[in-house]
Amino acid sequence: MTRTSIATVCLSGTLEDRLEAAAAAGFDAVEIFENDLIASSDSPEDIRRRVADLGLTIDLYQPFRDAEAAPPPRFAAVERRFRAKLDLMARLGTDTILVCSSVAPDTVDDDALAADQLRHLATLAAERGMRIAYEALAWGRHVSTWEHSWEIVRRADHPALGLCLDSFHVLAHTEAYGEIAALPGDRVFFLQLADAPRLDMDVLQWSRHHRLFPLQGRLDLAGFTRAVLATGYAGPLSLEVFNDVFRQADPHRTAVDARRSLIALAADLTPAPHLGGIAFAELGVEPGTGPQLEAHLRTLGFAHTGQHRSKPVQLWEQGRARILLNAGAPTAIRAFALESDDPTASARRASELLAQPLPRRRRESEADLTAVTAPDGTEVFFCKGPAWRGDFLPTGENAAGRLIKEIDHLGLAQPFDRYDEAALFYRSVLGMTDDEAGEFAAPFGLMRTLAIRNEDRSVRLSLSVPLLRRGDWAPAVPHPQHITLLTSDITAIEHTVPIPANYFDDLAARGVRETTALYDEDGHGSYRQLFTPVVGRRVFFEVVQRVGGYRGYGFANDPVRMAAQRHERMASASGG
Amino acid sequence: MTRTSIATVCLSGTLEDRLEAAAAAGFDAVEIFENDLIASSDSPEDIRRRVADLGLTIDLYQPFRDAEAAPPPRFAAVERRFRAKLDLMARLGTDTILVCSSVAPDTVDDDALAADQLRHLATLAAERGMRIAYEALAWGRHVSTWEHSWEIVRRADHPALGLCLDSFHVLAHTEAYGEIAALPGDRVFFLQLADAPRLDMDVLQWSRHHRLFPLQGRLDLAGFTRAVLATGYAGPLSLEVFNDVFRQADPHRTAVDARRSLIALAADLTPAPHLGGIAFAELGVEPGTGPQLEAHLRTLGFAHTGQHRSKPVQLWEQGRARILLNAGAPTAIRAFALESDDPTASARRASELLAQPLPRRRRESEADLTAVTAPDGTEVFFCKGPAWRGDFLPTGENAAGRLIKEIDHLGLAQPFDRYDEAALFYRSVLGMTDDEAGEFAAPFGLMRTLAIRNEDRSVRLSLSVPLLRRGDWAPAVPHPQHITLLTSDITAIEHTVPIPANYFDDLAARGVRETTALYDEDGHGSYRQLFTPVVGRRVFFEVVQRVGGYRGYGFANDPVRMAAQRHERMASASGG
Known part of the structure; x- marks a missing residue:
């Protein structure tokens, strides 16, 4: 070189x-x-x-x-x-x-x-x-x-x-x-x-x-x-x-x-292998946040289908959506795994691009997942097929729920001064391209967002970052991560954070009849979004429905979502 | 209104x-x-x-x-x-x-x-x-x-x-x-x-x-x-x-x-009274920093001329420069006093402009100094004549030193998100005008500076602020305050922080023969600057000489000064 x-x-x-x-x-x-x-x-x-x-x-x-x-x-x-x-x-x-x-x-x-x-x-x-x-x-x-x-x-x-x-x-x-x-x-x-x-x-x-x-x-x-x-x-x-x-x-x-x-x-890199989707996302579970996370997963139709053979890790499933709960780690998106046509090549490319390889203390019985650490600390695994599930003993529950089909995308909040680094890392390591970018006025300051995706949109990541590093005034949860789940019927989703009536009044004024979910549309179709409260100050679940060929991420609704989550948190805190 | x-x-x-x-x-x-x-x-x-x-x-x-x-x-x-x-x-x-x-x-x-x-x-x-x-x-x-x-x-x-x-x-x-x-x-x-x-x-x-x-x-x-x-x-x-x-x-x-x-x-405010100069600047003195501050003042030719009747406050003097050392407060510019033709009117104007009045626990024997608090926490006093000196008992030392003539200006470091507020506050409350503004690349990030002054330049303040709020990487002392003292002979100043030889080599390449001090010039004259180490992580003394009618503040030299102070601190810390 x-x-x-x-x-x-x-x-x-x-x-x-x-x-x-x-x-x-x-x-x-x-x-x-x-x-x-x-x-x-x-x-x-x-x-x-x-x-x-x-x-x-x-x-x-x-x-x-x-x-x-x-x-x-x-x-x-x-x-x-x-x-x-x-x-x-x-x-x-x-x-x-x-x-x-x-x-x-x-x-x-x-x-x-x-x-x-x-x-x-x-x-x-x-x-x-x-x-x-x-x-x-x-x-x-x-x-x-x-x-x-x-x-x-x-x-x-x-x-x-x-x-x-x-x-x-x-x-x-x-x-x-x-x-x-x-x-x-x-x-x-x-x-x-x-x-x-x-x-x-x-x-x-x-x-x-x-x-x-x-x-x-x-x-x-x-x-x-x-x-x-x-x-x-x-x-x-x-x-x-x-x-x-x-x-x-x-x-x-x-x-x-x-x-x-x-x-x-x-550009004399190992070519990025085709990615086939998000195999799983892994959440850390701090003491005290497990019951909330499990309750949300249950409400959203997930089943606790597996228990790791040697670690305090639960597998929750529904359709093609798989979420691991890893007890003891901070409540955040700790890792995610991508289906790769060639995990070894994926990891080689990542390593050529200076990704830190992730040391795995592997037991004999565990699947060999190649993994690297992203600049934001998230662990990125590459796997092929369902071999990784061999690490989990079946609990007897089954993943037959029909509310959620798969993980639509992962929302990875980035530290203020790492926006451009994160975008370059994920884009180049995974061989993905920029999708939608946006800037919006959140209640506690401006935010920038960038979504990146693979060719067939089976892997989507949305990065978000405050435009300025924030001071003492900003509340502790201005900027959580999220796992976005895809449903084919948003009206069947229950117990999410209430969306302000003022928002629906404004939609009505614009001629949109919608009284359940946040709404967006583009030239291809429409989008509906619901979300849970933030758990453990750092992560929430979003559920979305894509109608027609809508391609976006509903970034314009983020300020409403953030204000609603804050309202819910304040109301809970005051026992309301 | x-x-x-x-x-x-x-x-x-x-x-x-x-x-x-x-x-x-x-x-x-x-x-x-x-x-x-x-x-x-x-x-x-x-x-x-x-x-x-x-x-x-x-x-x-x-x-x-x-x-x-x-x-x-x-x-x-x-x-x-x-x-x-x-x-x-x-x-x-x-x-x-x-x-x-x-x-x-x-x-x-x-x-x-x-x-x-x-x-x-x-x-x-x-x-x-x-x-x-x-x-x-x-x-x-x-x-x-x-x-x-x-x-x-x-x-x-x-x-x-x-x-x-x-x-x-x-x-x-x-x-x-x-x-x-x-x-x-x-x-x-x-x-x-x-x-x-x-x-x-x-x-x-x-x-x-x-x-x-x-x-x-x-x-x-x-x-x-x-x-x-x-x-x-x-x-x-x-x-x-x-x-x-x-x-x-x-x-x-x-x-x-x-x-x-x-x-x-x-603009239907009490007119700003004429300001006649900086009567004194007051430094807080944290435990352990007193000996350093006193040593610097002695080296610069100051004498400890007075002791407050009831508080642990020392008066140090030389020429028209007066510095109070107030034991127990954080080591920083805690306050400064301005000579005003009408202190009551100065304070009234400040109060009309929403300055917080400063409650004074006044003893019978103490001069009544009207005072307000600036947004950055600095206390601003208004006084007329030397009545405030009645609060101090003479120590017997006299202020006959000839190195320093007066306080040239005060350098007030501002928090990141308060630059525009501070500028408006000092400018409007004191009836001053903008002087020199600048932006420079300091070792740990860009800085903005703005100097404001009264009509006859007898009161000058320089405000500085990092362009972005800094994260963990920046060292604890990227951004101290300073008291700038005016001398008529910079070559007589001793024991300040060494200025890099590379700096003087560059001056020589530009045809300037100077081997002692930082140098600047404008259309009116030239400027030389020396400085002490930072004391207590927050404040240092600068000594300057103005030749001809130089009007600036030497902002362009700030990166060199900051790097030299950091070098000195690291060398001291490692016992070098």
């Missing part, structure tokens, strides 16, 4: 924290971002030693600003500054410096002058065995496209002057990047990768706050990277991502997330 | 939480936002009763969408929906509904049709003794300016149809709102107020996420409000602010902040 690199500015912490995290995640190299070096109390020699001890190299020093097309009287100062940075690079042991196109108001609109000055700087660099990678900033004063930067590099015609191509700066301007593939690969000195959501806003602000790792946004990173590699470019794939959330998150986790994005991009 | 009102959507929590917070902050009325009602388990009659019990009225029900210029076949559904909402309003006991300009793709570009349909709806409203306030959304499909909405209202010509003017929707489009003043006041049915920062982005996103309360942003709320009041408009000043941060913050604090903004806007 191509070398991987990450700019120190992508991560949080001191420079030392950042280097350690990059190395631990398996990167080959780093870009040293100037501000991170300036703030460091370590000398360049110390940093060089530290980097080498960690098994890294420094593949780029960046950025050098306002160099080219300077008014000639100012160029002496540019040269002095440039020489000082070459001295610094020699001490750091790195040979490539990024020069980004000038933004200073006095910059001259003169390609010949720009080429002359860059040629002069390249000569100085070459004397030290170094070179310049010249990059067009999307908001450069006169040079803002890769074509324009290439024209200047071509005109300067110096072997120590080449291009730095940055996916963000190119794709922010255009989706027609195809001609990049025709560049001579030895003139592309560096490749920086960043994705981003499509936002209609000032490009500089978009770039400085909202960049994402590849495959986390909406830019065509795969196509762009292919085009650059087609030139014969042989340098690293290097991440340069400015992101408000990553800047304050644990750098070790962020670095793993970052490296996963490059692995997923490289 | 004009009646004040707030839309429920401005606040966090259930509808009940929001109504309570609005009443507690002293609002006269609320706008009921439809989604808040729909999610509520309380009936409209319950809500009506609750609102009345709280001493509020419901002055508006909102919004009613996609009403006007509907293709005629769809209009029957609009009318059915409208009638249902009139029924609901009757149950709620409110008589005005907001109809906002249509955004539906099938909306017809036909003012005559829009006027006809609105006239018809107004007739239905009038039959119930109700009326319609019609508002142009800035992103309305065909109607997006107040002039256009007025043209349609004028053409419809029905007494139950008038305008809703919203400062955001008007000022997002134009600063030329002057002609509003010529509208007939009895046709302006409602006035909604929201401020916002100037952001170059999609107007809908700007509106939905970034609105602020009046005087917290950059729109001309004062001028706009004057123009609307000049029409003879007699309804409430009503806040409608969509803000990601407010949506998740304690609604009681947000409601007070909101009402303060309307009080400040009304």
Whole structure:
């Protein structure tokens, strides 16, 4: 695989924290971002030693600003500054410096002058065995496209002057990047990768706050990277991502997330095997929450069909829906199992994508379930066929209930700063695609949601996260997980949380006659939703009916559901 | 004063939480936002009763969408929906509904049709003794300016149809709102107020996420409000602010902040007396931190000149800089005192702006300092002359040191979700103006800063806040407060935290010869900064020298300072 690199500015912490995290995640190299070096109390020699001890190299020093097309009287100062940075690079042991196109108001609109000055700087660099990678900033004063930067590099015609191509700066301007593939690969000195959501806003602000790792946004990173590699470019794939959330998150986790994005991009992975559905979901059961969970399952028509041979785990079943209750673990979705055509390949792909393998203390009698841990702590099992049921002794009850057909989807609540990581993890590890995304105003703050699914929709996950990390004011249960169960007759479901009459009045005003369940519709059909109270502060069951070919998840109803669950909890707490 | 009102959507929590917070902050009325009602388990009659019990009225029900210029076949559904909402309003006991300009793709570009349909709806409203306030959304499909909405209202010509003017929707489009003043006041049915920062982005996103309360942003709320009041408009000043941060913050604090903004806007306040400088700053001294604080003060040339007659409070002095050390309180800036030409008037103004008065257990011998508590918990005293020093018995030491001249400014770190509230509080209560604002990448996340000052710069406060609420990763001291002391010779300052050599190398590369202190310059002069370690996890001293007329605060150096302080702390902790 191509070398991987990450700019120190992508991560949080001191420079030392950042280097350690990059190395631990398996990167080959780093870009040293100037501000991170300036703030460091370590000398360049110390940093060089530290980097080498960690098994890294420094593949780029960046950025050098306002160099080219300077008014000639100012160029002496540019040269002095440039020489000082070459001295610094020699001490750091790195040979490539990024020069980004000038933004200073006095910059001259003169390609010949720009080429002359860059040629002069390249000569100085070459004397030290170094070179310049010249990059067009999307908001450069006169040079803002890769074509324009290439024209200047071509005109300067110096072997120590080449291009730095940055996916963000190119794709922010255009989706027609195809001609990049025709560049001579030895003139592309560096490749920086960043994705981003499509936002209609000032490009500089978009770039400085909202960049994402590849495959986390909406830019065509795969196509762009292919085009650059087609030139014969042989340098690293290097991440340069400015992101408000990553800047304050644990750098070790962020670095793993970052490296996963490059692995997923490289696309020489074990192909994702076909997934055939959710085999089971496993809930932890804290002391005191068992009776509530069991009561809800009974009311919804589930039977306690099996008991684990060696562990305090119950199997509850109805139709194709199977739920394990694991006594002693926190009340939450602890794990789920997916039917895979090839569990070993599924696990191999997960491991290639840096998923943590899950150590299983296996007894002889237990089925060998391959499993990994997702970034949110959920354990993901891969299984084929019903072998796993051999671990359970039949209780004699049968799963003949007809209310519930199967698990429709799992609602996995994510911590605030792990939304993009979780989406990339589940999507890439499971080979799934984005489905519906949404943002809604919940009673205690805005929420973001993203559903992802496999091709035939037999596996659906919905991720949700608060838009901001919440403070003390938010109640303890603003954001539970859920298991959504599919029924073919929602009117037969009983004892769920009452839905406000005001909601049904509004539906009626809109011409929808519905008095039982939350309602949604799309171009394909309609959807009805009921739900239980939150159990143990962390999890609830939802029951849904899909009529026609409705494809969504009813996200727009989440605020009503959350307010109703809170009302029910307050009423219960006050004995009402 | 004009009646004040707030839309429920401005606040966090259930509808009940929001109504309570609005009443507690002293609002006269609320706008009921439809989604808040729909999610509520309380009936409209319950809500009506609750609102009345709280001493509020419901002055508006909102919004009613996609009403006007509907293709005629769809209009029957609009009318059915409208009638249902009139029924609901009757149950709620409110008589005005907001109809906002249509955004539906099938909306017809036909003012005559829009006027006809609105006239018809107004007739239905009038039959119930109700009326319609019609508002142009800035992103309305065909109607997006107040002039256009007025043209349609004028053409419809029905007494139950008038305008809703919203400062955001008007000022997002134009600063030329002057002609509003010529509208007939009895046709302006409602006035909604929201401020916002100037952001170059999609107007809908700007509106939905970034609105602020009046005087917290950059729109001309004062001028706009004057123009609307000049029409003879007699309804409430009503806040409608969509803000990601407010949506998740304690609604009681947000409601007070909101009402303060309307009080400040009304401008019939006690004028802010002239402030003559910072009389003293008071630090709490936790057990164990006293020796460090005292050592720093001694090193900086301060003398312990006084001891409080009855409390464990020391007075330290040098030049015009006076610092109190108050044993037993948490180590932080507990209070500061400002010289005021009229302390009583200063306190009266603060109280008019909803500052909490500070109860003082006064002994006979103590000076009567009027004081209030700022939202961040800091106590703000107002005093005139040196009477307060009578509380201190001289120790015999004198304040003849010449290193420090005075307190340059105070750095008040704010909690994440209180930045805009703090800025409005200090600015409006003290009659100060914004000075320098900045945003910078600190080692553990982005920071925002805002300095405010009085006219002659004798009182300066710098507020700082992390851009996002931080999680577990951030160290315990990412964000301390500071007292900045002014010197005329920074080279005489000793024993401060070492500044990285890399920083000075970079200054040299830029042609600045400086090897002692952090450096900044502006169009007026230059600035040098040194600083002590953080004491007690919460506070440090900074020493600065201003050369020429430098006006800033050196915010750009904050990341270097923070990294150096962290390095020093880690080195101390490891005994290095």
